[in-house]
Amino acid sequence: MIELSGLTKRYGERVAVNNLTFTVRPGIVTGFLGPNGAGKSTTMRMILGLDRPSAGDVRIDGQHYAQLRDPLRQIGALLDAKAMHGGRTAYNHLLCLAQSNGIPASRVTEVLDTVGLTPVAGKRAKGFSLGMGQRLGIAGALLGDPRILMFDEPVNGLDPEGIHWIRNLMKSLAHQGRTVFVSSHLMSEMALTAEHLVVIGQGRLMADTSMADFIRENSRSYVTMRSPERERLLDVLHTAGFAAVDGPDGGVEVDGVTAPELGELAAREQLVLHELSPQRASLEEAFMQLTAESVEYHAHDGDPGAVRGGPPPGGGATSEGGGQWGAGWGGPEQRRRKG
Ligand SMILES: Nc1ncnc2c1ncn2[C@@H]1O[C@H](COP(=O)(O)OP(=O)(O)OP(=O)(O)O)[C@@H](O)[C@H]1O
Numbered sequence: 001m002i003e004l005s006g007l008t009k010r011y012g013e014r015v016a017v018n019n020l021t022f023t024v025r026p027g028i029v030t031g032f033l034g035p036n037g038a039g040k041s042t043t044m045r046m047i048l049g050l051d052r053p054s055a056g057d058v059r060i061d062g063q064h065y066a067q068l069r070d071p072l073r074q075i076g077a078l079l080d081a082k083a084m085h086g087g088r089t090a091y092n093h094l095l096c097l098a099q100s101n102g103i104p105a106s107r108v109t110e111v112l113d114t115v116g117l118t119p120v121a122g123k124r125a126k127g128f129s130l131g132m133g134q135r136l137g138i139a140g141a142l143l144g145d146p147r148i149l150m151f152d153e154p155v156n157g158l159d160p161e162g163i164h165w166i167r168n169l170m171k172s173l174a175h176q177g178r179t180v181f182v183s184s185h186l187m188s189e190m191a192l193t194a195e196h197l198v199v200i201g202q203g204r205l206m207a208d209t210s211m212a213d214f215i216r217e218n219s220r221s222y223v224t225m226r227s228p229e230r231e232r233l234l235d236v237l238h239t240a241g242f243a244a245v246d247g248p249d250g251g252v253e254v255d256g257v258t259a260p261e262l263g264e265l266a267a268r269e270q271l272v273l274h275e276l277s278p279q280r281a282s283l284e285e286a287f288m289q290l291t292a293e294s295v296e297y298h299a300h301d302g303d304p305g306a307v308r309g310g311p312p313p314g315g316g317a318t319s320e321g322g323g324q325w326g327a328g329w330g331g332p333e334q335r336r337r338k339g
Contacts (some may be wrong), residue, residue, distance in 0.1 A: 001179055002148060004048055009042050009203075014040045018195040018203035019056065024181045026147070029174045031194030031211070032167050032183040035291050039181045041079070045102065048077055060148060065255030072101040075148040076141030078134070090128075091121040094143060094154050103144055111139040114164070128156025138166070148179040155189060167193045187284040191215075201291045218286040222253045223262055226275035236269045273294055 002024040009017040017039040024030045026237040034040050042306055047053040047058050049065030058277045060068065060075050068074050088096070111117050114136040120128075125136060134157055141149055151170075155163045170193055176179045184190050190197075197214050199207040207214055227233040233252060237244045242262075266273050275333040302323060 001061055002150075002181060003062075004043070004047075004056070005058070007043065007046060007053055008055040009039070009051060015203050017053075017200075019205070020200065020205050022054075022198050022205060022208045024179055026179040026198070028195040029170050029176060029182060029193050030178045030196045030198060031190040032181060032198050032200075033125075033187070033291075034183075034200040034206075035189065036185075036199045037191050038203075038277050040200065041152055042210055043151055043200070044077070044079060044181075044183070046077070047150065048075070050079075057205070062142075065114060070101060070144065072103065072144035072146065072278050074144070074146050075150065076144055076146040077142045077150040078137040078154055079150075079152045080137075087124060087126065089124055090139075092118050093125055093136065094139055097143055099138055101144060107145070111142045114142060114169075115139045120304075131159060131162050134158055135162070138169070142193040142274060147274045149173055150182070151182045153179075153183055153185065155184060163189060173337070185286050188240050199287065199290060207291055215286045218290045220255070220269050222255045222331075223257065223259045224275060224279055225252045225254060225262060225266075225273060225276045226250065227252075227266075227271055227326070229271060232269075233266075233271060233273075236265065236271060240265055253279070 004020050004022055007017055007020040008015065020039075021041060032040050034045075040160070042051060044055050047060070047065065058064070065071065065075070081158060090112065091108060093106065094111065095105060097103075098105060098108050109121075110117075112121050115138050117132065117135055117139065120132065135156060138151070138154060141151065149170075154170075157248055158166060167189070169184060172181050174195075182190075182194065184193075191211065194211055196209060197211055198205070199211060199214070209217070224243075225233060225237075230250060230252070234244060237252070242257050244252050244254045259276050263273070263276050266276070267325050275280065
C-alpha cells in the first residue's frame with residue numbers, strides 16, 4: 001500500500017504537486033492520470049525518495065522509502081527506461097542491481113525470461129530499442145519480487161504485442177495481491193488495464209475513484225437516433241418528455257432514456273428509424289472533460305489564434321468501445337436544444 005498525505009512539492013514559485021492525499025491499495029491496478037506537467041512523475045519520484053517533499057508525507061507499507069531495509073524487495077519501479085548504464089549487457093545490468101540488493105543471480109534469468117529478453121541477455125543495453133529498454137526497466141522493477149510496483153508510462157515505445165503483454169502482466173501482478181500503480185497518457189489503454197483511477201491536474205487531486213464511477217460521473221451517455229421523418233421524431237420525443245439535441249449529420253441525441261425504451265416508443269408511433277444506437281462515453285472524453293481547465297500545454301488547431309483546451313463538456317461520446325480524442329465533437333452549448 002502507498003499512502004500520500006498532504007504531499008506537496010514546490011520548485012521556487014511553482015507548485016508541482018499540491019497537497020495530494022490518496023492511498024494506492026493492493027490487489028488492483030490503480031491508474032495515475034493527468035495532462036502533461038500535472039505532477040505525476042514528481043509524485044512518483046517523491047514516493048521513491050528521489051525528491052524531497054516540500055510538505056506532507058508519503059509512506060510505503062507504513063514506512064518512508066529511506067527506512068525500507070530491502071527497498072527492491074518491497075517496491076519495484078520503472079521511472080525512466082533510459083536511466084541505465086548503456087555499456088552493460090542486459091544480464092549484467094540486472095546482475096549489478098541484484099548483487100547490490102542481496103537478490104540471488106538466479107532471479108536475473110527468471111525476470112529476463114518474464115519480459116522476453118532472454119535472447120538478447122548478452123547484448124549491450126545502449127543498442128536496445130525504446131521498447132526493449134522498457135522491458136529491461138520492467139525486469140529491474142520485478143527483480144526483488146516486490147509487493148508494490150510502480151510504472152511511469154510503461155507502454156511508451158512498445159508495439160501492440162508489447163502493450164498487450166504489459167496489460168496482462170499488470171493485471172496478473174494485481175491478481176497476485178500486489179499493489180500496482182501506473183501512469184499513462186494512453187487513456188484507452190488505461191480503460192482496459194486499471195480498476196481504480198487517481199486523476200491530477202496542475203498538481204491537485206481531481207478524482208480518486210473506480211474506473212466505472214469516473215466515466216459515469218465525468219461524461220455523458222446518450223442514444224443516437226436517426227429517422228427519415230426527423231421532425232416527427234423530434235415531436236414524438238418532445239411529447240414523451242425526453243430531452244433531445246441535434247447530433248452530427250442529422251442525427252438526434254437523447255439523454256436519460258435507454259435505447260430499448262426509445263425503440264418501443266418509435267414502434268408504437270410507427271416511426272421509421274435508420275439508427276438507434278447507445279453511445280458510451282470513453283475514458284478519453286471523461287478525462288479530457290475533467291482536466292480541460294487544468295491542461296497546461298495546449299495544441300494549436302491550424303489557426304494560430306485558436307487554442308484548444310480539451311473537449312468541451314458533454315461532447316464526443318463514442319459508440320461501443322470507441323476512443324477518439326474529441327473527434328466529431330459538438331458540445332451541448334453548440335447544439336440547438338430541442339424538446
Ligand atoms: N526539477 C524541476 N525543477 C523545476 N520544475 C520542475 C522540476 N521537475 C518538474 N518540474 C515542473 O513540475 C511540474 C510537474 O512536472 P512532472 O514532470 O511531475 O509532470 P508529469 O505529470 O509527469 O508530466 P508529463 O506527463 O509531461 O511527464 C511541471 O510544470 C514541471 O515543469
